[in-house]
Amino acid sequence: MTEHAPLELRDASLSYGERTVWSDLDLTLHPGDFLTVLGPNGSGKTSLLRAVLGLQPLSGGTLSILGRPARRGSKDVGYIPQQRLIDPATPVRARDLVRMGIDGDRWGPGRHSHRERVDELLAAVGASSYADVPLGMLSGGEQQRVRIAQALGTRPGILLCDEPLLSLDLRHQHEVTALIHETRRATGTAVVFVTHEINPVLPWTDRVLYLAPAGHAIGTPDEVLTSANLTSLYGTPVEVLHSQGRVLIVGGDEHTHHVDEAGE
Amino acid sequence: MNAVLALPAAASDDWWQRLFSFENYGELLALVHNSVIAGAVLGLVGGLVGVFVMQRDLAFAVHGISELSFAGAAAALLFGIDVVLGSVLGSVIAAVLIGVLGTRARDRNSIIGVLMPFGLGLGVLFLSLYPGRAANKFGLLTGQIVAVDDTRLSLLVLLSAVVVAGLLIIWRPLTFASIDPDVAAARGVPTRALSFTFMLLLGLAVALAVQVVGALLVLSLLITPAAAASRISASPVGVPLLSVLFAVTSAVGGILLALGGNVPISPYVTTVSFVIYLVCRLVGNARTRRGWTRRGALAAARS
Helix, strand or coil: CCCCCCEEEEEEEEEECCEEEEEEEEEEECCCCEEEEECCCCCCHHHHHHHHCCCCCCCEEEEEECCEECCCCCCCEEEECCCCCCCCCCCCEHHHHHHHHHHCCCCCCCCCCCHHHHHHHHHHCCCHHHCCCEHHHCCHHHHHHHHHHHHCCCCCCEEEEECCCCCCCHHHHHHHHHHHHHHHHHHCCEEEEECCCCHHHCCCCCEEEEEECCEEEEECHHHHCCHHHHHHHHCCCCEEEEECCEEEEECCHHHHCCCCCCCC | CHHHHHCCCCCHHHHHHHHCCCCCHHHHHHHCHHHHHHHHHHHHHHHHHHHHHHHCCCHHHHHHHHHHHHHHHHHHHHHCCCHHHHHHHHHHHHHHHHHHHCCCHHHHHHHHHHHHHHHHHHHHHHHHHCCCCHHHHHHHHHCCCCCCCHHHHHHHHHHHHHHHHHHHHHHHHHHHHHHCHHHHHHCCCCHHHHHHHHHHHHHHHHHHHHHHHCHHHCHHHHCHHHHHHHHHCCCCCHHHHHHHHHHHHHHHHHHHHHHCCCCCCHHHHHHHHHHHHHHHHHHHHHHHHCCCCCCCHHHHHHC
């Protein structure tokens, strides 16, 4: 299993009709890698996730997961969606959501409750004490813990996190990112973390993939996040400031708000 | 019902007699034997379908489909074809239209809002043109219990079996897609196809329910029991079981109570199901105040 990279992109490009979202993307993730994907709206972050999930075909190049082409419904890919509070009236418990991650895609009512496996997954994210509580009664941070357990249900080689911190407060942001970091250490799953905001994941990030209107850059945070680099990626002046261990990116975004991601 | 009807229409102060009279109950029971079976089967279908109607927020769609089902049944009555067939056609057409045109919630609600009065209007037109007995007409809107002969009962049971079997096959992915659509799609669950399939099954279930409780009160078998069940349970096994139990109790209980009276069946069914809902709501509120289940001290401290 370790001979194949959890995720490998070779000369990959993606376009919607005339518009190229990104191209010439070369990237190899190793087990346990933490890749943070940054970029303004419309730069193709979501399209990248959809391509890895097998929901969006590439227009050029190759994308392989553990040596196999991406395909819809692959058990090798775990997915944590954007934080979206579940309606409190929905009758679903934390453990039911986790179980869906194990066999929710299969036909029939299902005979096995996978109780031991679900308990094990909930324990791994520290959610055992609210396993039987309806999801709508949990806080945002608790719901995201349950979602991490759900995404790990199939022991994926790669974990996709699609802006999982939106609408979480700072403390919960830290808890969730730290948990994802511990998870990759414990299970060896590679992490692709899509976010608008680098700072909550900066301590854990091995490499950054910065998608921008005029190209992309891959490397360690220090290599990629420089004023010169981002200025050339955006094609307009961008300044990167470091303050108390945090990174602030000034400029850039304002010029790209009008770019809409097609096909969403 | 007919036996009671034959009694002289007495003074106005005997409305209680019209609501509840249990003379000759045994003989009446034999007459409506088929209806009781039909009620139980519809309870099973309504209880199961209702769980997904709740999860997918389709209460308004159920109401819209039932009005077109009524139009189909009224047309069938006018043109002399089988009423069940007419109402199945009406509701399946409605379900397909809603499924195709309304993929997003906002679109869906406006499309239902457009279809519903049109369906009701058509139904009224067909009924006014229909020269037959008025009781037949009224029954489509408010339910009837004596109209289930052996042939129709077999048809109802057959259609119910189709709906239940279909639901069981798509149970897990439909639950996944209803509760957690983003992750379900990421896991390769065919969410659109499931949504469409469910609309078809829902159309059939509505057409069945129209036969017993009438078009106006379908929600009492397709929503209320599931809504009541989800107030007191969040378990993937508990909610459907309780929902079926409540729906069967409402349908069969309603029919048995209606036997003794001289008014349509629907007030009995809707009242039983409403009382069950009220009780569940009170129990559920008390449970929610206590935090549903006991949490560990750690979690309580964190939240």
